[in-house]
Amino acid sequence: MTKALIIGGGIAGPTLAVALRRIGMEAEVFEQLPPDADQRGSWINFQANGLDALRAVGLESWVAEIGYPVDTISFVNGRGRSLGQMPMAFRRPDGLTSLMMPRARLFVALAEAARHHGIPVHHDKRLIDARDAGDGVIARFADGTEAxxxxxxxxxxxxSTVRRLIDPTAPAPRYVPVLNTGGYIPDFTVDAPPQDFRMQFGTRCFFAWMNTPDGGTLWFANPPMKDEPARGQLSGMSDGQWRTWLHELMDGDAGPSSSIIDAAPGPIQGWATYDMPVVKRWHDGSRMALIGDAAHATSPAAGQGASMSLEDAVVLAQCLRDCPTTASALATFQSLRQTRVEKIVEIGHRSSSDKAAGPVMRVLRDLILPGKFRAAAKDGGEAMMWLQGHHIDFDERVVPAV
Ligand SMILES: Cc1cc2nc3c(=O)[nH]c(=O)nc-3n(C[C@H](O)[C@H](O)[C@H](O)COP(=O)(O)OP(=O)(O)OC[C@H]3O[C@@H](n4cnc5c(N)ncnc54)[C@H](O)[C@@H]3O)c2cc1C
Incomplete structure (x- = not known):
């Protein structure tokens, strides 16, 4: 039986492992973090095409109960003036919709699903090297073991380490000049309609909030930071420093940001944002390939990184099933996926730039955005069909590209 070594037990890795099992391949997952690691990344907007990809390989039920549905997004500017409202998600005929969920719970659910399917998920295994040994591939881990x-x-x-192994000249991730922070506040609500995610293009900072059905509030903020923070700069900031800075950024803006910042359970933490615009080589032509963020990370503003990673996992399994050789499968996989994911990376980058607009751009943005949102709202989200309406039929055969 063909055996796959999957490096990374995040979102794409365990899903790929299950998909490979379905096509009769053996798979093992190797994750660098310990099993009880505190996965960073607060809450994510998990869109319907991600659930569709999970459904394609029978994993939808593992995550469907985790999140909160979101109906609409409404936008306001710093003064609280409405810039428009649009559906959060395109209404798919199959009823799949967009969910807000804790990124950490999604990780845990997918790892559990993989184990449930009999897939070994090894922790504390940091890949440091891999080589083609002619009749197979040998992975070497930081603890001195091999597979x-x-x-x-x-x-x-x-x-990704694997990206560098495949192509030592591959570009580094691109810094996107906004940070991420946020979380969930239990037993705390703000003045906002249910299932409406309110997003504020504040005077100095993008800030968002939503009441959850269980009486809490989700929030996030994207403080602008022009230059990439030095290593340790963000992790070295105390909870108090974050709160003070967020208050300064939101000072004078309308809305509940100030009470949210005060009520948020600590410690508040923040992360820099990166994306990965164009990775030319997704595979080495014979035995190694990339999926998910390793091949094409998008800024969180697109709300699509997780879903794209899941689509990748399912499509790669289809290619390995239907193409005559592994080389053909890897090339076909890249050709099927690259245009779609690069388009989304570009959208994410543009949305992040809107959030970091200076004073002049802010005026233009407030003039332009209402028209855009009106257009998006008019067709009930139809314009997002190519993205959120994407459907994968796992049984459909892939036509080899080479
Ligand atoms: C703050 C934040 C907000 C986000 N918001 C959204 C959102 O709203 N919607 C959305 O869809 N996406 C969002 N994303 C993006 C989304 O989380 C990613 O696109 C998604 O996790 C990518 O999945 P992946 O499996 O490719 O990579 P990851 O989930 O990053 O998993 C990679 C795994 O590989 C492990 N690993 C790395 N190197 C090694 C090694 N050498 N050896 C072994 N293991 C290794 C890592 O520890 C990790 O567990 C957000 C991300 C962040 C950081």
Missing amino acids: TGDILIGADGIH
Whole structure:
């Protein structure tokens, strides 16, 4: 039986492992973090095409109960003036919709699903090297152990080691000049309609909030930071420093940001934002390939990174099932996926730039955005059909590209 070594137990890795099991391949997942690691990344907007990809390989039920549905997004400017409202998600005929969920719970659910399917998920296994040994691939880990398989898939995220092994000249992730912070506040609500995610293009900072059905509030903020923070700069900021800075950024703006900042459970933490615009080589032509953020990370503003990673996992399994050789499968996979994901990376980058607009751009943005939102609202989200309406039929055969 062909065996895949999957590096990375995030979102794409465990899903790929289950998909490979379905096509009769053996798979093992190797994750660098310990099993009880506190996965960073607060809450994510998990869109319907991600659920569709999970459904394609029978995993939808593992995550469908985790999140809160979101109906609409409404936008206001710093003064609280409405810039428009649009559906959060395109209404799919199959009823799948967009959910807000804790990124950490999504990780845990997918790892549990993989184990449930009999897939070994090894923790504390940081890949440091891999080489093609002619009749297979040998992976080497930081703890001195090795593993062998027929193929090795890098689902190891935006700072991928496998990407560098495949192409030492691959570009580094691109810094996107807004930070991320946010979380969930239990037993705390703000003045906002249910299932409406209110997003504020504040005077100095993008800030968003939504009441949850269980009486809490979700929030996030994107403080602008022009230059990439130095290593340790953000993790070195105390809870108090974050709160003070967020208050300064939101000072004078209308809305509940100030009470949210005060009520948020600590410690408040923040992360820099990166994306990965164009990775030319997604595979080495024979035994190694990349999926998910390792191949094409998008800024969180697109709300699509998780879903794209899941689509990748399912499509790669289809290619390995239907193409005559592994080389053909890897090339077909890249050709099927690259245009779609690069378009989304571009959208994410543009949305992040809107959030970091200076004074002049802010005026233009307030003039332009209402028209855009009106257009999006008019067709009930139809314009998002190519994105959120995407459907994968796992049984449909892939036509090899080479
Ligand atoms: C703050 C934040 C907000 C986000 N918001 C959204 C959102 O709203 N919607 C959305 O869809 N997406 C969002 N994303 C993006 C989304 O989380 C990613 O696109 C998604 O997690 C990518 O999945 P992946 O499996 O490719 O990579 P990851 O989920 O990053 O998983 C990679 C895994 O590989 C492991 N790893 C790395 N290197 C090695 C190694 N050398 N050896 C072994 N293991 C290794 C890592 O520890 C990690 O567990 C957000 C991300 C962040 C950081």
